[in-house]
Amino acid sequence: MTQPAPSSDPVILSRTQAGVRTLTLNRPDKLNAANDALLLTLTAELQAAGQDPAVRVVVVTGAGRGFCAGQDLGDVAGRDMTFTEHLQHTYNPLIRTIRGLDKPVLTAVNGVAAGAGASLALAGDIRLWARSASLIEVFSNIALVPDSGSTWFLPRLVGYHRAFELMALAEKVGAEDALRLGLCEHVFPDETFGEDVQRYAERLAARPLHALALTKRALQAALSSTLDQALDLEAELQQLAGDHWEHEEGVLAFREKRAPDFRRKG
Numbered sequence: 456m457t458q459p460a461p462s463s464d465p466v467i468l469s470r471t472q473a474g475v476r477t478l479t480l481n482r483p484d485k486l487n488a489a490n491d492a493l494l495l496t497l498t499a500e501l502q503a504a505g506q507d508p509a510v511r512v513v514v515v516t517g518a519g520r521g522f523c524a525g526q527d528l529g530d531v532a533g534r535d536m537t538f539t540e541h542l543q544h545t546y547n548p549l550i551r552t553i554r555g556l557d558k559p560v561l562t563a564v565n566g567v568a569a570g571a572g573a574s575l576a577l578a579g580d581i582r583l584w585a586r587s588a589s590l591i592e593v594f595s596n597i598a599l600v601p602d603s604g605s606t607w608f609l610p611r612l613v614g615y616h617r618a619f620e621l622m623a624l625a626e627k628v629g630a631e632d633a634l635r636l637g638l639c640e641h642v643f644p645d646e647t648f649g650e651d652v653q654r655y656a657e658r659l660a661a662r663p664l665h666a667l668a669l670t671k672r673a674l675q676a677a678l679s680s681t682l683d684q685a686l687d688l689e690a691e692l693q694q695l696a697g698d699h700w701e702h703e704e705g706v707l708a709f710r711e712k713r714a715p716d717f718r719r720k721g
């Protein structure tokens with residue numbers, strides 16, 4: 456494969472505060488367009504966050520005025536990989552890692568999310584947008600098929616017809632419309648976006664993480680299962696939750712009329 460050119464600036468910035476690991480895509484002069492180094496590093500950082508007991512919630516965001524402009528179009532010429540190999544090597548493991556991580560992943564969409572960057576924005580368990588953020592299923596502008604999960608996420612969020620229209624016309628969706636369409640859960644002012652995202656993530660970090668990991672697993676399985684299968688999986692996962700110290704702590708805190716402490720070690 457073509458190796459990315461070495462650069463002195465890290466393509467992903469990592470910071471941990473109060474159990475929240477923030478991973479920032481850091482190619483701001485290109486609206487954080489993705490090259491292999493960015494995608495492979497982001498995937499590795501997510502996997503490391505999944506293994507790190509100090510991390511309870513992961514936030515993925517972008518530096519500068521963009522979230523992610525999708526594939527770096529300057530980086531595709533002369534590539535000795537097919538499109539299929541490229542996706543299987545870089546984008547698909549990234550999206551699978553986010554969806555498979557046993558911790559909540561928030562996408563904090565600070566600016567434009569285009570192409571595979573839009574897919575990345577949609578892949579978060581919870582999507583927080585700045586007021587000036589936008590999403591474009593831009594693929595058809597360069598006569599490509601939406602990838603990195605967009606064909607899976609978008610029709611589930613907005614239905615087949617609206618998804619097809621957004622993909623066919625590559626129209627920009629602003630934050631208000633994104634909220635209305637269910638492409639994001641919250642919109643925060645640009646001026647306070649970083650603080651608002653951190654505050655939200657810390658709220659989530661205080662929740663029972665083992666139970667949330669099981670909930671993430673159950674919801675994702677349910678998206679492609681029958682009701683019968685969902686009922687069976689719920690019964691199986693409820694046993695794992697019920698046997699965990701978090702459940703004991705939750706019930707005890709309820710009886711003692713105090714807030715549960717899910718951050719303590721079991």
Ligand code: LHQ
Pocket residue numbers: 484485486488524525526527528529531538541542567569570571572591593594596597599602
């Ligand atoms: C960029 C990019 C970019 C490089 C902005 N690359 N430089 C998977 C596997 C295999 C192959 C192909 O693709 C995929 C998946 C995909 O993601 S396909 C889709 C690829 N992405 C695009 O087609 C988006 C292209 N960019 C745009 O349409 C616009 O830049 C958007 C709408 C994102 C933002 O527009 P503006 O806010 O007007 O910003 P701008 O266009 O002025 O961009 C700012 C700079 O960023 C500019 O550089 P310059 O040196 O002129 O200031 C752009 O060239 C650069 N940039 N996107 N994807």
